[in-house]
Amino acid sequence: MKKIFLLLAAIGVFTVACGPADEFAEENPGNQTEQPSGSGSITISPATITVEATAQEYSVEVDSSCSWRATTEEDWITIKKKAGNSGKTTFLFSAKNYVEAVERQGKITIYNDDEELSSELTIIQKAFEPVLEVEEVSTFEFDYKGGEQVIAVTTNFDYDVVVPEWITYEKVENGVKILMPRYVYAETRTDDVKIYSEKYNLEGSTITISQTPPPCPVGTVITKNDITGVVFYFDETLTKIVSVEEGTSLLWSTEHVIAGTESLENGADNMSKIMAIEGWETKYPAFKWCADYGVNWYLPARNELKELYSHESVINAVLEENGYQTINASWYWSSTEDKDNYAYTINFADGDACYENKSIESGVRAVFAYEN
Numbered sequence: 252m253k254k255i256f257l258l259l260a261a262i263g264v265f266t267v268a269c270g271p272a273d274e275f276a277e278e279n280p281g282n283q284t285e286q287p288s289g290s291g292s293i294t295i296s297p298a299t300i301t302v303e304a305t306a307q308e309y310s311v312e313v314d315s316s317c318s319w320r321a322t323t324e325e326d327w328i329t330i331k332k333k334a335g336n337s338g339k340t341t342f343l344f345s346a347k348n349y350v351e352a353v354e355r356q357g358k359i360t361i362y363n364d365d366e367e368l369s370s371e372l373t374i375i376q377k378a379f380e381p382v383l384e385v386e387e388v389s390t391f392e393f394d395y396k397g398g399e400q401v402i403a404v405t406t407n408f409d410y411d412v413v414v415p416e417w418i419t420y421e422k423v424e425n426g427v428k429i430l431m432p433r434y435v436y437a438e439t440r441t442d443d444v445k446i447y448s449e450k451y452n453l454e455g456s457t458i459t460i461s462q463t464p465p466p467c468p469v470g471t472v473i474t475k476n477d478i479t480g481v482v483f484y485f486d487e488t489l490t491k492i493v494s495v496e497e498g499t500s501l502l503w504s505t506e507h508v509i510a511g512t513e514s515l516e517n518g519a520d521n522m523s524k525i526m527a528i529e530g531w532e533t534k535y536p537a538f539k540w541c542a543d544y545g546v547n548w549y550l551p552a553r554n555e556l557k558e559l560y561s562h563e564s565v566i567n568a569v570l571e572e573n574g575y576q577t578i579n580a581s582w583y584w585s586s587t588e589d590k591d592n593y594a595y596t597i598n599f600a601d602g603d604a605c606y607e608n609k610s611i612e613s614g615v616r617a618v619f620a621y622e623n
Contacts, residue, residue, distance in 0.1 A: 291316025291337075294360060297456035299373040307349040311372065314339050317363040325357035328374060346376050350408060352451060354378045380431065385446050385456035386426065388605045395465035396487075397431040402458060404446060409465035411449055418460060425564065429460065435485060436565065437468040467560045467623075470569045478545040479575075480619055481566050483559045491620045493559055494548065495575035498540035498615035501583050503594045505534050507609060512588045515554045518618055519601045521586035537584045541617035548617040550586040553595040553604060555618060582607070583614045 279410030293315040303308060311320060313335060320334045321342050331343035344359060362369035375614050386403035402428035404406050411428055415442065419430045427446060438463050447455035471482040472491050510528065512521035523539045526530050532539050541550045551559065567577045580600035588594040593606040596613055607613065
């Protein structure tokens with residue numbers, strides 16, 4: 252958008268003589284009205300321009316009897332045409348986008364080629380006026396599955412967002428997109444999302460976010476076929492429980508051969524491959540312990556064991572509360588092998604996963620999975 256300011260000598264003019272007027276006056280002290288043939292003027296008017304906070308371009312007229320140049324020391328002012336000839340000419344300048352809450356001021360200097368005369372144009376840029384309008388909503392509710400929800404925001408600057416650690420978000424074109432993860436625990440969780448501006452001291456809005464627990468949350472005690480376990484995984488189709496007892500100091504196997512238990516996710520599939528091996532009951536003690544725990548119980552795959560570790564504190568609290576054997580801060584076998592000599596273990600002290608020699612003694616927890 253261009254705003255044209257006619258800088259005419261008839262309106263508040265700023266006039267400076269072109270040529271060495273002071274030298275001429277010294278040579279003719281008795282005749283001050285005489286001017287050399289080269290005398291002239293540079294006229295700009297008005298002497299001050301107020302511009303918008305948003306970046307725009309402006310056109311200014313200069314009425315001069317001299318050729319001229321324009322310059323500025325301000326990094327937020329850009330002069331598009333920096334020189335002109337005598338007569339009524341035009342130069343362009345633009346002001347960068349401004350986001351501060353107080354106005355700022357700068358100058359453009361116009362001078363003749365000899366730099367013997369100059370005139371200044373003062374540029375005042377308006378203070379930025381922040382706009383922050385947040386959707387009028389007080390709460391958003393999610394179920395345990397999680398999901399997305401956009402909080403509509405209208406603004407003209409980069410605002411602040413504060414969320415609890417269990418919520419993530421993205422700033423999108425029309426507001427703030429809340430990205431709610433799945434939830435697995437027994438208590439409804441609630442916290443606030445705050446949208447505001449610290450820089451401009453705008454309160455904005457606070458929205459309460461809540462998420463309800465699943466039908467069968469982690470830590471629920473379940474009995475299947477007269478055998479008890481504790482839920483450590485739940486989704487729309489499957490629930491997995493871990494045994495309330497454990498085997499200790501068990502070998503993965505007594506022989507170093509490839510058993511084919513490569514699955515990282517499905518311990519039941521790994522278990523079925525072991526049970527198809529002749530004499531498995533004596534060759535694979537960790538698997539035998541799980542089979543003895545109950546029908547269809549199995550040694551968990553590596554990632555199932557990692558999932559169990561991620562909920563260790565909740566599950567241990569339930570085990571202790573009900574008088575069951577808690578999970579130790581030590582190594583436990585998974586059913587996932589790495590090669591003929593090694594299989595994966597998880598350290599329940601820190602969650603570290605590594606492979607160990609199959610003849611090493613480690614702990615064992617059995618897992619049972621059923622469809623919902």
